[in-house]
Amino acid sequence: MTDTTLAEAMEAEHHEIDEGIYAYLNGDADGRERLEAAFEELRRHIYLEEVYLFPPLRDAGMMAPVFVMLREHGEMWQVLDQVEAALTVNPAPDSSTAALCRDLLTRLDAHNAKEEPILYPELRGILSDSAAEQYLAFLEDGERPDGWVCERAAAGPPTSSPWG
Numbered sequence: 001m002t003d004t005t006l007a008e009a010m011e012a013e014h015h016e017i018d019e020g021i022y023a024y025l026n027g028d029a030d031g032r033e034r035l036e037a038a039f040e041e042l043r044r045h046i047y048l049e050e051v052y053l054f055p056p057l058r059d060a061g062m063m064a065p066v067f068v069m070l071r072e073h074g075e076m077w078q079v080l081d082q083v084e085a086a087l088t089v090n091p092a093p094d095s096s097t098a099a100l101c102r103d104l105l106t107r108l109d110a111h112n113a114k115e116e117p118i119l120y121p122e123l124r125g126i127l128s129d130s131a132a133e134q135y136l137a138f139l140e141d142g143e144r145p146d147g148w149v150c151e152r153a154a155a156g157p158p159t160s161s162p163w164g
């Protein structure tokens with residue numbers, strides 16, 4: 001049993017992802033690599049949430065917040081795709097890629113500001129110790145299955161919600 005809770009580890013991963021995106025925006029020498037690593041980390045983070053964490057939260061009555069999180073994942077996933085496509089065409093940092101990255105950071109900030117205080121604290125009472133340990137281990141070295149995309153990756157325009 002580790003001293004780090006799953007909620008703490010998930011929050012730490014939010015910060016790591018932000019830092020990777022900032023490394024790119026700040027023009028760090030390894031910024032491109034850190035951006036790519038942050039993007040894969042975010043996609044994997046979303047996989048863990050959508051496949052393993054959100055279903056029990058939904059079953060415990062958190063339907064509305066989970067709905068909003070899924071919608072925001074879908075919107076962010078599309079931004080990830082846009083940045084990756086832009087980098088394929090033009091690997092050098094440019095203003096449009098930077099603008100997309102800043103848009104992603106804004107979305108992440110709003111998303112994490114809801115997920116961290118509203119959803120993550122519920123995990124402790126819902127998940128068994130063994131499940132929480134399994135997901136902590138996944139954060140260490142787990143992988144998103146090839147080709148997995150989030151539930152709302154191809155969703156249309158954002159829908160309104162009282163949680164939005």
Ligand SMILES: [Fe+2]
Pocket residue numbers: 010014045049115
């Ligand atoms: Fe998250």
Ligand SMILES: [Fe+2]
Pocket residue numbers: 046049069073111115
């Ligand atoms: Fe999330």
